[in-house]
Amino acid sequence: MNGTYAIGIDYGTESGRALIVDTKNGRVLATHVTPYPHGVMDKELPEGGVKLGADWALQHPDDYLEVLRRSVPEALRQSGVSADEIVGIGIDFTACTILPVDGANAPLCFSETWKRRPHAWVKLWKHHAAQEDADRLNELAVARGETFLSRYGGSLSSEWLLPKVAQTLREDPELFDATDRFVEAADWVVWAMTGTLKRNSCAAGYKGTWHKTEGYPDRGYLEAADPRLASLPETKLRGETIPSGTKAGELTPEMAQLTGLRAGIPVAAAIIDAHAAVPGVGVVRPGTMVLAMGTSLCHMLIADSEREVEGIRGVVEDGIVPGYFGYEAGQPAVGDMFAWFVDHAVPAYVRDQAAQKGESVFDWLGREAEAMAPGESGLLALDWWNGNRSVLADESLRGLIVGLGLQTRPAQIYRALLEATAFGTKRVIEAFEASGIPISVVAANGGIPQRNPLLMQIYADVTGKQIDIPAAEQSTALGSAMMGAVAAGIAGGGYATLADAAARMAPPVKQSYYPNADHVRLYEELYREYVTLHDYFGKGANESMHRLRKLQERAVESKR
Known part of the structure; x- marks a missing residue:
């Protein structure tokens, strides 16, 4: 050759x-x-x-x-x-x-x-x-x-x-x-x-x-x-x-x-x-946050200096790209949370209708959810199905859905879960920007960004950032x-x-998602409600999640 x-x-x-x-x-x-x-x-x-x-x-x-x-x-x-x-x-x-x-x-x-x-x-x-x-x-x-x-x-x-x-x-x-x-x-x-x-x-x-x-x-x-x-x-x-x-x-x-x-x-x-995915998608200088999206989500970026950032899970000089400080934050349940919903909470009629149309349950839910406007589901979720890694660093926290009613349908819950993960990422971005580390673009890498355009558009609308999808399957x-x-x-x-x-x-950008101005304004309202719940249950005002976890542990132990 x-x-x-x-x-x-x-x-x-x-x-x-x-x-x-x-x-x-x-x-x-x-x-x-x-x-x-x-x-x-x-x-x-x-x-x-x-x-x-x-x-x-x-x-x-x-x-x-x-x-x-x-x-x-x-x-x-x-x-x-x-x-x-x-x-x-x-x-x-x-x-x-x-x-x-x-x-x-x-x-x-x-x-x-x-x-x-x-x-x-x-x-x-x-x-x-x-x-x-x-x-x-x-x-x-x-x-x-x-x-x-x-x-x-x-x-x-x-x-x-x-x-x-x-x-x-x-x-x-x-x-x-x-x-x-x-x-x-x-x-x-x-x-x-x-x-x-x-x-x-x-x-x-x-x-x-x-x-x-x-x-x-x-x-x-x-x-x-x-x-x-x-x-x-x-x-x-x-x-x-x-x-x-x-x-x-x-x-x-x-x-x-x-x-x-x-x-x-x-x-x-x-x-x-x-961390190898950062150069793998072509990011070798400050300004772009890389999302390694799969069962969980890892947020990574590089910067010129070491700063104290709320809830980060590591800052290391030469940690990703030599000559820069590499930062890491994360959400411990993204794809896992969507899979939980499909595997354990979707009713039989959804599976039947998806089968009749010759599509997966995920595709059926995505098509139904895409037809909704931001806020139309009437639901808001906290994305803590496997705890919170950033910014609260509390693995014992658990998920929450607010607004459920007799008219609630599976696609509405699915969209609320998609939005919840985007809100969690926005909270991480805000923590970095509050510490003086600017983020202009987000590059989303992994199988989920390649397969779920609705989720990527939601991320663009919630964060207000351009979301680039690199053309790399094995970054x-x-x-x-x-x-x-x-x-x-x-x-x-x-x-x-x-x-x-x-x-x-490095691979070229396969596709870019840009914020929809009307959706951005609606999501700003929803995000304020997300932060209210996030801080109420995550920063000590209400310890219900921790108490429930302890009661569960005691109950399990009593049955042994």
């Missing part, structure tokens, strides 16, 4: 994907997906049938290597590209997904000694069994006035590194002592590919409470949490942290043989999957491939900066 190509490897929750991209124009030549053989382990370990407790979510590290064994050679074969034409490799990964390793960087779960111990395995990002530890760490940080909490919306999530490490120490101190280092699975895969273990700034900053200037939380805080954690940054979290997308190492001869590539190919430091893997091209550098057939790579490789 006589060209230069990069590989982007996207590690998701259930599978990994390899993408081969032309570095001259971003054209995707081939892609291949490998489902993880062990999937998500949430019931028992694969060794010895050891049962797992509630809210556990583990993975097998060899599944990540299986992606390299299967998807990389197959994508290479499909593309018709020769191994000599691949100039760089980048990877993105779910986070915080961590594993304990020994002094040789071998996962402890590979050892006969430890493989029947749950804490020896990879803790997937959605492992929530460390909530007790997260609560304790948050209470301590608040009591001590720790300033690092302000970078994370005032609290650490049970999904993040420190709570997961603390859970390991509390429940299996012997294994904690045997752990040489706790590492992100992303960094471990890069080590497996290059023989060099470096921590990526994205996962370290957003999920590991690392700061480029301040490092990890100070010794006094960690020692107060547990004396055995006092030296954690210098011991079990040691290692150089480098910006995501910069060169971490080169492909080893052993890994070249495994993948069918050539030895010496530059490999970039990893990045979190959602996370594409963003990783861009980083692989940057790791190669100009001399290696790639690019000097991520901005240079994006200028040639």
Whole structure:
């Protein structure tokens, strides 16, 4: 083919994907997906049938290597590209997904000694069994006035590194002592590919409470949490942290043989999957917010400075694009909330009518909802079906629909849920703009924006912003491939900066949605009512949601 190509490897929750991209124009030549053989382990370990407790979510590290064994050679074969034409490799990964390793960087779960111990395995990002530890760490940080909490919306999530490490120490101190280092699975895969273990700034900053200037939380805080954690940054979290997308190492001869590539190919430091979508849709400078929309929604943008923003879930220097501060906020239920309604609350007659018309229930609801004007449903919802991530950072909050009556029909409820997620995003945008970070355009990425034009028009009308839909179906893997091209550098057939790579490789805008002035005015009225409910139930004036949650927990416990 006589060209230069990069590989982007996207590690998701259930599978990994390899993408081969032309570095001259971003054209995707081939892609291949490998489902993880062990999937998500949430019931028992694969060794010895050891049962797992509630809210556990583990993975097998060899599944990540299986992606390299299967998807990389197959994508290479499909593309018709020769191994000599691949100039760089980048990877993105779910986070915080961590594993304990020994002094040789071998996962402890590979050892006969430890493989029947749950804490020896990879803790997937959605492992929530460390909530007790997260609560304790948050209470301590608040009591001590720790300033690092302000970078994370005032609290650490049970999904993040420190709570997961603390859970390991509390429940299996012997294994904690045997752990040489706790590492992100992303960094471990890069080590497996290059023989060099470096921590990526994205996962370290957003999920590991690392700061480029301040490092990890100070010794006094960690020692107060547990004396055995006092030296954690210098011991079990040691290692150089480098910006995501910069060169971490080169492909080893052993890994070249495994993948069918050539030895010496530059490999970039990893990045979190959602964050890879920012350059993947062409955003490498301030001014545009990227929405990674799927089951949940991640709001990301870059700025020139670090500011305190209400309810953000992380601000990291070099966290997304080197040279800028990357910000993250989020809504934990978007597609999941719509799916809940269709799966559990739509009556049979809707399914029957959709079937008669030969369309999906979603399409039927969307067609009916599109015929309504803003406010016509008479309903208003709070989008907290899975708690609130931003700006309230309260996972125990739950959803609400106001205005239900005997005349209410399913399409009206569906539209209210669509609008609720748009109101939640507007609240996030307002938090950024109130802190002096302007947002001129919103780029919506993922499967939902491609399939749901009604939702995208509602987002434009509610936010008052232009909503661009990039023509990229696999923007996370594409963003990783861009980083692989940057790791190669100009001399290696790639690019000097991520901005240079994006200028040639980023996809065009497929479609843009513009605010309808009449709808904007109507939604401004509805949004004021949304904020009233948001603050009333979310800021302490009414604790009903919290009390209901506690009553539910007590009732469930009483039945055991």
